[in-house]
Amino acid sequence: MIKSRGLNHINLNVSDIQRSLRFYQAAFGLEVRFWDGRRMVFLGSPGGNDTITLCEVDTDQPIGAGGVSHFGFALAGQDQFEESVRQVERAGGRLLSRGDHAPGLPYAYFTDPDGYVIELGSS
Structure with a gap:
């Protein structure tokens, strides 16, 4: 059996990097x-x-949800929740539900700008 240490990464196809x-x-x-060429960038949480x-x-390749329901970011605590919701909206995220x-x-x-669904929650 594989001994996984958890999810390593997710790759998102985007229309405008x-x-x-x-x-x-x-x-x-x-x-x-780091960047891998001009069309791929690796990001992470500080x-x-x-x-x-x-x-x-x-544009002939799948962009957006493509079978992925959503992925999520966990906040350190719920005291940041309301400001975090506003931050995502200011950045261009469209609120679907809460x-x-x-x-x-x-x-x-x-x-997000390409239609991926992102969950923001407190842990």
């Missing part, structure tokens, strides 16, 4: 780890081990 880079930096504070790869593809998974566990779903 600079637009998507600006969104993920402004909305979630992700930092550039101090975290997560990686999101943005890959600019030609509520509570359980008492004291708020969530909000957004779309």
Whole structure:
């Protein structure tokens, strides 16, 4: 059996890498780890081990949800939740829905510029 240490990364096909880079930096504070050419950038949360790869593809390739329901970012605490929702909206995220998974566990779903659905929640 494989002994996994958890999800390593997610790769998102995007239509405009600079637009998507600006969104993920402004909305979630992700930092550039490194570039692979001009059409792929590796991002991560400051101090975290997560990686999101943005890959600019030609328009004949799938962009957007493409079978992925959503992926999520966990906040350190719910005291940041309301300001974080506003931050994602200011960055260009479109709020789809919000509520509570359980008492004291708020969530909000957004779309990014290419239509990927992102969940913001507190842990």
